[in-house]
Each structure stands twice: as structure tokens, then as C-alpha cells.
Amino acid sequence: MLVIKSKSMESYAPTENALSDYAGALAHQSQPGDIFALQGTLGAGKTSFARGFIRALVGANIDVPSPTYTLVQTYDTPRGTIWHFDLYRLTRAEDVFEIGWEEALSDGICLIEWPERADRLLPPHTRYIRITPHENGTRHIQIDPA
Template sequence: MIQSSATCSLPSSAATTELAQRIARILLPGDVVLLEGPIGAGKTHFARSLIQSLLEVPEDVPSPTFTLVQTYDVSCGELWHADLYRLSHVDEVEELGLITAFDDAICLVEWPDRLEELRPDTALTLRLSLDETTDDARHAELSWTSEGWAQRLEGILS
């Protein structure tokens, strides 16, 4: 498998929100977006912005840090937002039902390193990192191995 990637600068939280909204428009059931980065990098902000842009009726989008998974009904089906930070073993991922959701729902997964060998090969990975020049700025690196992502992301990062 050949890995492809693209990077962009996100000078503000508004820019992070805009990227999330643009990516939301191309997502389909069965898509998995893995959100990587240190604490405070903006993973939950990105996920919250993406989810809110897909909701037909606005609602609060809490972080699933303690619930582990939040589900939402969006126009194209179901969306799962998972935060795996508190998991201690990969077996807990299967207990959540997340592996089945990978096939049928749009899935946003924070702390995907906890997936270990269960990490989907077809996922889009978004790695957020802090920009030291200002508190609000971030860098985003998107990477993928599935050929379909390159075409779908065309124009998203420009």
C-alpha cells in the first residue's frame, strides 16, 4: 500500500472549523476518520465542528471522553464519535461495537493508537499539532492509503 499525505496550516480555530466542515461534506457511511495529536491539539474541536455541520437539528456535541462513544443521526445515516483515551486494552474497542460501526457509520476516532491492529486500512488519518507561534494556530496532516481519498479530498485543502 502506498501512503499519501497532504498538509495545511490552520491559523485559527475558525480555520479548523472550516476544514472540518469541508471534510464533513465528502464523508459517507463506512468512512473512518482517525484523529491524532497531543492533548489540546484540537481533535475534539475538529470532531465537534464536523458533527455540528452534519446535524439537521442543532444539538450540543459533548466530548465522549467519559462516555467513550456518542452517536448522532445525520442526513446520510449514523455518525459515531469515539474517544479511546481512557481504554486500557484493545479488547475494549470491540466491546464498544466500534468495529461493526466502521462498516456502516461515519466514525470519528480520537486516540486511534488504542485500536492497535483493529485500525482500519481504509481510514483517513488527520494529525493535528500545535503551532508554537500562537495559541490558536494548528498544523494538520492528512494521510491515507485507500486510493479513493485522494480524489475525494481534491480541493479540500487548497
């Protein structure tokens, strides 16, 4: 079982399913107030990770679209509301305040793609999850402590 530690953790995901399972294990330990910044290049697997995380708490059949155009999507789960942000199209960091940022950070579980767009507005307890793709299709995952 995955246990969130105070030090940096690394993992290896040979397939999208493995990445999804890893995200699901993290979801089962998450609680309101948790903020996960998902970092990685285009197509690295940030949305796949978020999908695995959300489905682990809501159900395998739920549709989890990429919030590229809506910028945010929320999901009610038994552990609290998940706020799934994709800030790729954000023009100014302050614009996050128009899409529920304060409410999300105060009592939501936040999954944030392209967190760099709002970097200075992320609180110190943000945990960074870096997904690095390899040429053979596998992924390396690193989670830094808050």
C-alpha cells in the first residue's frame, strides 16, 4: 500500500493503468485541504493521473474529461469535493480567483495541472507530483513532500 511520507517518494508506472492505480492509492489517503500540483510536459499523463485519482473515489465509470477549456471541474466524493484544475489556458495568475480558487484551497482536495501558471498563489503545503515520460511509454513519478 502506498503511504504518504514526509520525504520525497518515487515510483515507476509502466502503463497508464499502473499510473491510475498509483493515483487511486493516493486518493484513498487524501483529505480536504490537500493540494496536489501535477507537473509534466504535454501528454505526460497529468489528466490520466487525475482521472485515476477521481475514479478511485467516485467510481470507475464516471466521465473525467480534461478541463482544458472549462479550466476547472468539481466532483463530490465521500472524502470531500475534488477540484480538478487545468491552468494551461490561464492568462494571468490572478484569474484563478474567478474559478473558485479560494473555496477549493480552503476545504477541497485539489488536483492542479499546469500549476506553474499560478505558481505564486500556491500555498506552502502544496505537494508536487512530477510525471516524466520515457521513450518506451513508461512514466516516472516523483512526489515531493509539502
